[in-house]
Amino acid sequence: MPEVALVGKTNVGKSTLFSALTLLPVKIEPRPFTTIKPNVGIAYLKVKCVCKEFGVKDNPRNSICRDGIRYVPVKVIDLAGLIPGAHEGKGLGNKFLDEMREADGIIHVVDASGSTDAEGRPCPPGSHDPLLDVEMIEKEVNLWILEMLKQDWAKLSRSIEHGKLKTEEVIASRLSGLKISLKHVKETLEELDLRERKLGAWSEGDLIMFIKHLFKKAKPFVIAANKCDIPESIENIKRLKGVYGDDMVIPCSAEAELALRRAAEKGLIEYTPGDSSFKIINRERLTSEQLRALEVIKQRVLDVWGSTGVQEVLNTIYFKKLNMVPVYPVADPDNLTDTEGNVLPDVYLVPRGTTTRELAYMIHTELGESFIYAVDARRKIRLGEDSVLKENDVISIVAAKKLKRK
Numbered sequence: 001m002p003e004v005a006l007v008g009k010t011n012v013g014k015s016t017l018f019s020a021l022t023l024l025p026v027k028i029e030p031r032p033f034t035t036i037k038p039n040v041g042i043a044y045l046k047v048k049c050v051c052k053e054f055g056v057k058d059n060p061r062n063s064i065c066r067d068g069i070r071y072v073p074v075k076v077i078d079l080a081g082l083i084p085g086a087h088e089g090k091g092l093g094n095k096f097l098d099e100m101r102e103a104d105g106i107i108h109v110v111d112a113s114g115s116t117d118a119e120g121r122p123c124p125p126g127s128h129d130p131l132l133d134v135e136m137i138e139k140e141v142n143l144w145i146l147e148m149l150k151q152d153w154a155k156l157s158r159s160i161e162h163g164k165l166k167t168e169e170v171i172a173s174r175l176s177g178l179k180i181s182l183k184h185v186k187e188t189l190e191e192l193d194l195r196e197r198k199l200g201a202w203s204e205g206d207l208i209m210f211i212k213h214l215f216k217k218a219k220p221f222v223i224a225a226n227k228c229d230i231p232e233s234i235e236n237i238k239r240l241k242g243v244y245g246d247d248m249v250i251p252c253s254a255e256a257e258l259a260l261r262r263a264a265e266k267g268l269i270e271y272t273p274g275d276s277s278f279k280i281i282n283r284e285r286l287t288s289e290q291l292r293a294l295e296v297i298k299q300r301v302l303d304v305w306g307s308t309g310v311q312e313v314l315n316t317i318y319f320k321k322l323n324m325v326p327v328y329p330v331a332d333p334d335n336l337t338d339t340e341g342n343v344l345p346d347v348y349l350v351p352r353g354t355t356t357r358e359l360a361y362m363i364h365t366e367l368g369e370s371f372i373y374a375v376d377a378r379r380k381i382r383l384g385e386d387s388v389l390k391e392n393d394v395i396s397i398v399a400a401k402k403l404k405r406k
Contacts, residue, residue, distance in 0.1 A: 001073070001074060001075055001349070002074065002075075002104040002105070002318065002322055002324065002349065003074065003075035003076065003077060003102065003103055003104055004074070004075075004076055004077070004103055004104060004105040004106065004107055004314075004317050004318070004322075005076075005077045005078075005079050005099075005100055005103035005105075005106050005107070006018055006076065006077065006078045006079060006107050006109055006224075007079050007100065007106055007107070007108055007109070007137060008081060008108055008109035008110060008133070008137065009081050009111075009116070009118070009119070009120050009133050009136065009137065010080075010081030010116075010119070010120030011081065011111075011116050011120035011121070011122070012081070012109050012110060012111040012116060012120070012133070012226060012227075013109060013111065013226040013227060013254045013255065014078055014079075014081065014109045015039070015078055016226075016254040016255055016258055017078075017107075017109055017224060017226065017252070017254035017257075017310065017313075018039055018041065018076060018078035019254075019258050020254045020255075020257040020258040020261060020308075020310050021041070021043035021076055021310060021314060022041030022042060022043050022076060023261060023262075023265070039077070039078040040075065040076070040077050040078075041075075041076055041078075042073045042074070042075060042076070043073070043074055043075075043076045043314055044063075044064070044071035044072060044073055044074070044273075044314075045071070045072040045074055045314060045315055045318055045319070045326075045349075046069060046070075046071060046273060046274050046311055046315060047069070047070050047072060047315075047326050047347075047392075048068065048069065048070070048392075049065050049068050049069060049070035049344070050328060050344065050392050050394060051065060051068060051343075051344055052068045054336060054344075054394075056336055056343050056344065057343065058336075058343045058344035058345075059342050059343055059344075059345070060342075060344065060345060060346070060347070061338075061342060061345040061346055062345070062346045062347065063346070063347050065344075066272075069272075070326070070347055072326060072347055072349060074314070074318060074349070076314075077099070077102075077103060079099055079100060080099075081120055100141075101177055101178050101179065102179060103179075103219060104179065104219065104322060105219060105220050105221065105317045105318070105321055105322045106219050106220070106221035106222075106317075107221065107222055107224050107313055107314075107317055108134060108137060108221050108222070108223045108224065109224045109226050109254075110130045110133050110134060110223055110224065110225055110226060110240070111128075111130060111133070111226060111227055112130050112225035112226060112227055112228055112230075112233040112236045112237050112240065112251070113125045113126070113130075113227040113228075113230035113232045113233045113236070114126045114127055114128040114129060114130055114232055114233075114236055115127070115128070115227065115230065115232070116128060118132065118133070118136065125230050125231075125232040126232035126236075129236075130225070130236050130240060131236075131239060131240060131243060134223060134240070134244070138212070141215060142208055142211050142212055142215070145175070145178070145211045145215065146204075146207055146208060146211055148174060148175065149171070149174060149175070149207060149211070150207075151174075153199070154200070156170050156174075156199065157198065157199035157200040158200075160198070160199055161198055161199075161200065167189065167195065167199060168182060168185045168186045168189055168195070169182065170199075171185045172184075172185045175214075178218070178219075179218065179219075180214065180215075180218040181218070184214060184217050184218040185214065187217060188210060188213050188214040188217055189210075191213065192209065192210060192213060194206065194210060220317070220321035220322055221248075221317070221321065222248055222249075222250060222313060222316050222317050222320075222321055223240060223244060223248055223249045223250065224250055224252050224254075224309070224313045225237045225240055225249050225250060225251045225252060225309075226252055226253065226254055227253065227255075228251040228252055228253050228301065228304075228305055228309065229253045229255070229256060229296070229297070229300040229301045233251070234304075237249065237251050247316070247320065250309050250312050250313045250316055251305045251309050252305075252308055252309025252310050252312070252313055253297075253300075253301045253305075253308050253309065253310075254308075254310060256297045256300075256301045256302075256308045257273070257308035257309075257310040257311075259293060259294075259297060260278055260297065260308065261273065263278075263290075263294070264278070267281060268280070268281060268282070268285055268286060268290070269281055269294070273310065273311040274307055274310075274311030274312065274315075275307065276302055276306050276307050277298075277302060278294070278298075278302075280294070318349065322351075323351060323352040323353075324349040324350065324351060324352070325349070325350060325351075325352050325354075325389065325390065325391040325392075326347045326348070326349060326391065326392060327347070327348050327350055327354075327359065327389050327391075327392070327393045327394075327395060328344050328346065328347050328348075328392070328393070328394040328395070329346055329348060329359065329363055329394075329395055329396070329397065330344065330345070330377060330394060330395070330396050331396060332396065333375040333376075333377035333380070333394070333395075333396035334377075336377060336394060344394070348362060348363075350362065350389060353388055354388070354389050355385060355386050355387060355388055355389065356371075356373075356374035356383050356384070356385055356386075356387045356389065356395060356397070357371045357374075357385035357386070359374075359389060359395060359397070360374075360397045360399065363397065366399075366401050367397055367399050367401070369401075370399040370400035370401040371385055371397065371398075371399050372398045372399055372400060373385070373398050374387065374395050374396065374397050374398065375395070375396040375398065376393065376394070376395065377394035377395065377396060378393070378394055383395075
């Protein structure tokens with residue numbers, strides 16, 4: 001299962017966003033370093049299920065389907081906040097950077113209201129520039145990776161120049177612990193026209209440029225422009241989008257989403273994550289303070305931005321940045337069932353470009369090894385091992401060996 005990390009400076013609302021995504025009870029306080037150990041939880045992507053298209057009543061095993069919407073579980077990690085100098089060990093920097101290694105993608109949580117200073121201390125809204133926070137996090141990560149690469153740099157350069165090693169292999173080996181692949185390194189070297197240059201001739205500027213491009217390729221990110229309910233956020237969000245693009249910056253209010261999800265969980269309102277509105281079920285059960293809070297969420301968040309943005313942040317990082325697509329493997333392509341009769345039991349998130357045989361290996365090694373062909377349940381046709389899967393494909397794998405369920 002791909003996983004994403006919530007990163008950012010201290011006190012920007014990462015733990016609140018984590019709770020809003022997972023509803024796990026984590027400590028939330030308006031002070032730096034509230035998150036000392038990483039919180040790990042399960043959040044749910046929201047996709048349109050294929051059950052209604054096929055006219056069937058599904059009974060999922062690895063996900064949830066409600067009213068034709070499939071909720072697909074993914075792992076989310078809430079990391080400790082960074083401050084300037086983190087790569088030198090200031091604050092909880094070394095711990096944060098080390099724990100970020102396993103993440104496939106990054107949600108960069110920013111206080112869009114500018115109400116926390118560079119080190120996460122509260123300050124008047126609008127008095128701090130959130131663009132500086134994005135730059136700070138990027139700088140700290142780049143400098144951390146730079147230190148990793150510079151170890152034995154001269155020795156490695158000589159080995160490459162003597163023909164013993166290849167540049168991309170040396171760099172990929174050094175950074176393999178960050179889940180940075182040889183493919184990522186090769187593509188970055190080619191894009192920056194650095195592949196034929198000797199390592200010994202690289203300047204520190206060349207290294208920083210290479211690291212910057214490589215990290216964005218290996219660990220795509222989106223910016224969660226949090227605290228969008230505060231008026232000062234509006235102009236800052238425009239500026240963030242102007243620099244990073246509309247598809248990179250998602251206005252959100254983690255606090256509003258958390259309040260709505262908790263109210264829905266208690267049966268006070270009807271609300272589905274990502275919706276543009278909510279419905280009060282029983283007004284008499286709500287206090288005057290709760291009613292006022294709901295009205296503020298409606299006026300400052302939903303009416304202005306169309307949603308709290310929290311579900312959009314999660315869907316954007318997985319579907320647009322990590323380029324994942326949902327597919328539904330079944331044993332019986334006619335009845336859309338597994339071997340036990342469950343209808344559309346599983347949904348797999350696979351990288352765009354995944355082939356049918358690669359899917360078979362994801363399900364089980366023996367299924368991949370004994371793969372014969374696949375069946376597209378929608379079009380009722382056979383697919384070869386190199387056929388590329390598309391979004392919402394329903395696929396049956398035919399193999400020489402039948403798997404026994406445990």
